[in-house]
Amino acid sequence: xxxxxxxxxxxxxxxxxxxxxxxxxxxxxxxxxxxxxxxxxxxxxxxxxxxxxxxxxxxxxxxxxxxxxxxxxxxxxxxxxxxxxxxxxxxxxxxxxxxxxxxxxxxxxxxxxxxxxxxxxxxxxxxxxxxxxxxxxxxxxxxxxxxxxxxxxxxxxxxxxxxxxxxxxxxxxxxxxxxxxxxxxxxxxxxxxxxxxxxxxxxxxxxxxxxxxxxxxxxxxxxxxxxxxxxxxxxxxxxxxxxxxxxxxxxxxxxxxxxxxxxxxxxxxxxxxxxxxxxxxxxxxxxxxxxxxxxxxxxxxxxxxxxxxxxxxxxxxxxxxxxxxxxxxxxxxxxxxxxxxxxxxxxxxxxxxxxxxxxxxxxxxxxxxxxxxxxxxxxxxxxxxxxxxxxxxxxxxxxxx
Amino acid sequence: xxxxxxxxxxxxxxxxxxxxxxxxxxxxxxxxxxxxxxxxxxxxxxxxxxxxxxxxxxxxxxxxxxxxxxxxxxxxxxxxxxxxxxxxxxxxxxxxxxxxxxxxxxxxxxxxxxxxxxxxxxxxxxxxxxxxxxxxxxxxxxxxxxxxxxxxxxxxxxxxxxxxxxxxxxxxxxxxxxxxxxxxxxxxxxxxxxxxxxxxxxxxxxxxxxxxxxxxxxxxxxxxxxxxxxxxxxxxxxxxxxxxxxxxxxxxxxxxxxxxxxxxxxxxxxxxxxxxxxxxxxxxxxxxxxxxxxxxxxxxxxxxxxxxxxxxxxxxxxxxxxxxxxxxxxxxxxxxxxxxxxxxxxxxxxxxxxxxxxxxxxxxxxxxxxxxxxxxxxxxxxxxxxxxxxxxxxxxxxxxxxxxxxxxxxxxxxxxxxxxxxxxxxxx
Numbered sequence: 001x002x003x004x005x006x007x008x009x010x011x012x013x014x015x016x017x018x019x020x021x022x023x024x025x026x027x028x029x030x031x032x033x034x035x036x037x038x039x040x041x042x043x044x045x046x047x048x049x050x051x052x053x054x055x056x057x058x059x060x061x062x063x064x065x066x067x068x069x070x071x072x073x074x075x076x077x078x079x080x081x082x083x084x085x086x087x088x089x090x091x092x093x094x095x096x097x098x099x100x101x102x103x104x105x106x107x108x109x110x111x112x113x114x115x116x117x118x119x120x121x122x123x124x125x126x127x128x129x130x131x132x133x134x135x136x137x138x139x140x141x142x143x144x145x146x147x148x149x150x151x152x153x154x155x156x157x158x159x160x161x162x163x164x165x166x167x168x169x170x171x172x173x174x175x176x177x178x179x180x181x182x183x184x185x186x187x188x189x190x191x192x193x194x195x196x197x198x199x200x201x202x203x204x205x206x207x208x209x210x211x212x213x214x215x216x217x218x219x220x221x222x223x224x225x226x227x228x229x230x231x232x233x234x235x236x237x238x239x240x241x242x243x244x245x246x247x248x249x250x251x252x253x254x255x256x257x258x259x260x261x262x263x264x265x266x267x268x269x270x271x272x273x274x275x276x277x278x279x280x281x282x283x284x285x286x287x288x289x290x291x292x293x294x295x296x297x298x299x300x301x302x303x304x305x306x307x308x309x310x311x312x313x314x315x316x317x318x319x320x321x322x323x324x325x326x327x328x329x330x331x332x333x334x335x336x337x338x339x340x341x342x343x344x345x346x347x348x349x350x351x352x353x354x355x356x357x358x359x360x361x362x363x364x365x366x367x368x369x370x371x372x373x374x375x376x377x378x379x380x381x382x383x384x385x386x387x388x389x390x391x392x393x394x395x396x397x398x399x400x401x
Numbered sequence: 402x403x404x405x406x407x408x409x410x411x412x413x414x415x416x417x418x419x420x421x422x423x424x425x426x427x428x429x430x431x432x433x434x435x436x437x438x439x440x441x442x443x444x445x446x447x448x449x450x451x452x453x454x455x456x457x458x459x460x461x462x463x464x465x466x467x468x469x470x471x472x473x474x475x476x477x478x479x480x481x482x483x484x485x486x487x488x489x490x491x492x493x494x495x496x497x498x499x500x501x502x503x504x505x506x507x508x509x510x511x512x513x514x515x516x517x518x519x520x521x522x523x524x525x526x527x528x529x530x531x532x533x534x535x536x537x538x539x540x541x542x543x544x545x546x547x548x549x550x551x552x553x554x555x556x557x558x559x560x561x562x563x564x565x566x567x568x569x570x571x572x573x574x575x576x577x578x579x580x581x582x583x584x585x586x587x588x589x590x591x592x593x594x595x596x597x598x599x600x601x602x603x604x605x606x607x608x609x610x611x612x613x614x615x616x617x618x619x620x621x622x623x624x625x626x627x628x629x630x631x632x633x634x635x636x637x638x639x640x641x642x643x644x645x646x647x648x649x650x651x652x653x654x655x656x657x658x659x660x661x662x663x664x665x666x667x668x669x670x671x672x673x674x675x676x677x678x679x680x681x682x683x684x685x686x687x688x689x690x691x692x693x694x695x696x697x698x699x700x701x702x703x704x705x706x707x708x709x710x711x712x713x714x715x716x717x718x719x720x721x722x723x724x725x726x727x728x729x730x731x732x733x734x735x736x737x738x739x740x741x742x743x744x745x746x747x748x749x750x751x752x753x754x755x756x757x758x759x760x761x762x763x764x765x766x767x768x769x770x771x772x773x774x775x776x777x778x779x780x781x782x783x784x785x786x787x788x789x790x791x792x793x794x795x796x797x798x799x800x801x802x803x804x805x806x807x808x809x810x811x812x813x814x815x816x817x818x819x820x821x822x823x824x825x826x827x828x829x
Binding site: 069102106107108111113116117118119120121123124125128129133134135137138141143146147150151152153155156159161163164165166167168169170171172173174176177179181183184187188191193204208209211212213215216217218244255271273274314385387388389390391 | 450451452453454455456507509511512514517518521527530531532533534536537540541542544546548549551553554555558559562569570571572573574575576577583587590593594595596611612613616617618619620677678679680681682683685686693710723807813814817818828
């Protein structure tokens with residue numbers, strides 16, 4: 001497929017998940033037959049989480065001082081951002097790094113669980129615990145924890161560690177923040193408002209304060225693991241998945257000027273939100289599929305980000321089944337888990353890499369997904385927020401350069 | 402940010418057709434700007450919660466709006482809704498059918514202490530020591546979607562999107578103290594791309610709670626001049642000692658000039674340019690040479706196609722921290738050179754405090770009003786000038802002036818810097 005100057009290309013991928021580190025490790029595992037999830041079934045039982053793999057932070061965050069300024073969530077994002085920049089072979093020259101734009105999709109960072117527990121303990125039985133809270137937090141909170149957990153400081157740390165300073169924006173709002181980041185970065189590049197943009201997010205799953213929130217919301221899968229489309233009863237819900245996923249998006253002109261390799265071209269991004277009734281949801285998904293322009297074809301790889309939460313997982317699957325019967329469906333959330341802000345980027349990373357490798361991916365779900373021997377030429381990535389927001393991205397293979 | 406040479410003629414000009422504001426000075430742009438012209442302060446002792454044991458006990462809280470029980474998310478939503486409603490009405494657009502995108506700058510807030518303590522009490526008895534393991538067990542058997550909603554960063558935008566009938570997936574963003582300006586910038590870019598004819602831009606912050614005050618206090622960022630609250634925020638003064646946290650919301654309806662004219666809307670001003678450059682030096686401090694701030698201001702001017710001498714007035718970031726005000730001066734001096742001495746600059750934060758996430762949007766609203774009314778709001782509490790930063794700060798008393806153009810700066814923790822340039826007239 002030919003490219004024009006403002007075409008938007010994926011030229012770098014940084015992916016870390018429970019399956020491993022780096023995009024090549026992921027493609028290798030997911031192309032082989034019968035890929036299995038990596039799970040921690042003990043720590044949060046009856047809930048499951050996909051843990052982080054062992055990571056040597058120093059390979060992307062060389063200074064111990066920088067590592068100390070970040071909790072795991074920020075480190076994971078900063079690490080994945082570094083992987084993406086290296087993968088895109090972006091030079092380390094400050095002028096080159098300083099011209100790169102950035103959009104990070106962020107949630108909130110870690111709380112100090114011990115301090116929180118101490119406050120709760122001391123506040124028990126008091127009618128008005130406020131002055132005690134004031135005193136305990138003032139004395140016990142590490143001053144730098146605020147920065148180590150502040151949403152926009154993942155981007156701040158990426159600027160400090162990787163010298164990306166062209167622009168720095170942090171989007172928030174669970175899955176939708178990642179969808180908006182991809183849409184905005186691609187639109188800016190297509191319009192000539194930006195030439196190269198680092199985008200991504202991270203989600204650190206084994207966090208008690210988060211798991212506790214999701215449990216309260218009734219969103220977690222429990223019991224034995226099964227792929228998202230096969231979950232029943234107590235299994236309904238999502239399995240939080242540790243993921244750091246960053247992408248370098250770049251105009252074809254900029255990529256060709258610096259001789260960069262492209263994984264795929266971003267052909268279209270579409271997003272919406274609205275009422276979560278069956279009819280309204282189905283209408284939106286159909287409209288998004290029309291806008292995204294995916295034709296049913298054996299060479300279409302559909303990477304559904306379905307979380308396992310119902311009823312939206314079933315509604316999404318029906319819409320995809322109805323429209324795309326010949327395409328190869330793969331539920332990437334089955335193996336990576338659900339990674340909120342990072343989820344859409346992770347799906348795009350897998351889609352772009354699959355197109356580039358010229359190989360399909362093995363079924364992640366032996367019942368709902370069937371093997372395909374056709375090399376994919378296009379990929380459709382979906383993400384449906386567990387509460388709100390829906391997004392799709394269509395990628396097209398590019399000739400190897 | 403890339404400046405596209407020759408793009409001025411082809412890209413749509415961006416008009417402002419609606420404004421809304423809420424701050425500690427009052428509700429609505431009229432009351433707010435009257436108070437600003439009168440040099441009033443909205444800073445007062447915090448009464449929302451006990452400040453016993455805190456180093457800082459003052460803030461620009463909004464306590465004339467009843468909101469019980471207070472939550473940062475709930476109150477931020479209320480403020481955002483009020484400002485947006487005013488802006489959309491002013492633009493003459495049906496408030497339930499905005500039919501354009503929404504960009505919201507909102508604070509990253511979490512569950513708060515009253516809610517966390519409520520969870521700890523769920524079992525009815527304190528059967529074992531408090532811990533998150535215990536909370537996890539309790540929350541498993543106590544589903545509470547209303548409480549869960551308070552953990553969602555996207556919730557405010559979702560609610561606004563429903564009530565205003567905005568189009569598509571809204572963007573919620575945080576670039577710390579630059580957030581409101583980033584929101585304006587995203588709106589401008591969408592219109593310039595031709596993606597939207599109009600965009601609803603809102604920056605809101607109703608997050609003055611105990612833990613937020615303590616966290617900023619632990620970073621030594623807040624003024625501790627509690628004795629006379631209205632005197633504590635003193636940007637550019639020698640005895641400044643930190644910012645004063647505050648609440649508020651600013652909203653703007655941005656519209657392509659063609660679309661605004663086609664529907665006969667009154668144009669209140671223009672966004673001529675946006676500049677941005679991130680800092681890679683430190684998590685809370687600017688590069689000592691000011692280079693990112695300099696690059697930000699230059700990029701804003703270049704995007705607007707204006708020289709420094711063509712700027713009538715500077716709406717300062719002016720937080721009243723020792724570091725910020727010095728660095729803002731350094732950056733401005735480098736870009737403006739001799740022209741700085743004759744360019745008035747003032748800080749709205751001397752009166753409304755630092756509205757954090759909302760600041761860039763509120764100050765954008767005030768910048769447009771400054772041009773329209775031909776009155777420069779003063780920098781109050783400017784009694785002991787800092788000789789190291791000689792500026793015409795419009796000290797203490799408002800001043801009439803012919804204001805054709807304004808540059809408004811926003812610099813955030815985490816190194817995110819944005820400058821916006823506004824004009825009374827479109828670019829020639």
